[in-house]
Amino acid sequence: MISxxxxxxxxxxxxxxxxxxVRTGHDxxxxGKPRIDWDDQAAKDALVSALVNxxxxxxxxxxxAELEGEAEFALALLALVAGQDVEPAEGSDGTDGRWRIARKVAPDRVVSIVDPDSRHTRKSPENRRD
Incomplete structure (x- = not known):
């Protein structure tokens, strides 16, 4: 989402x-990555919520905004990523601003912001490739 x-x-x-x-979660x-205690689950949860918000x-x-071309695509890509990768946190309905990384995989999920057309492939369930 940062990208x-x-x-x-x-x-x-x-x-x-x-x-x-509007920024609250990260500069x-x-x-680089946000400066939080990556061993602290509460800090990670707060970061995810802040980034989504x-x-x-x-x-x-x-x-x-009336946008065209790359600008329009960038905004659409942000909307897609913000919607596919997160879900309301446990005990939340999504209206209180608490989010978590989704525990599911969206169909046709965008796996790369740099190359939105890339997809996961696999030779077997254990051998995945992008």
């Missing part, structure tokens, strides 16, 4: 300002 938000920042005019206004201009807020802020 998708960064892509929107690069390709959608004015998105940098919108991201700065999207900073390279940032993506949703950004999509809402840019919903009326």
């Amino acid at each position: 998708a938000i960064r892509r929107v920042a690069r390709q959608v005019p004015g998105a940098d300002e919108q991201i700065a206004q 999207y201009s900073a390279p 940032d993506a949703k807020a950004l999509l809402a802020a840019l919903a009326k």
Whole structure:
């Protein structure tokens, strides 16, 4: 999701300002992974929720923008990734802003932000390849 938000920042005019206004989970201009305690499940859960909420807020802020080409594609890709990879957290209906990484695989799931057309292949259930 971070990569998708960064892509929107690069390709959608004015998105940098919108991201700065809605961001709560991560400094999207900073390279690398978010700085959290990766051994702390609560920190990981909070990060996932913040990233999803940032993506949703950004999509809402840019919903009326008239975009074409790469800018339109970047925003659509963010919407797709934000919807396919997460689900409401346990005990949540999704309206309270708590999310978790989905415990399912979406049909025709996008596995790469860099190459959205790539897909998983396998010779056997144990031998997967992208």
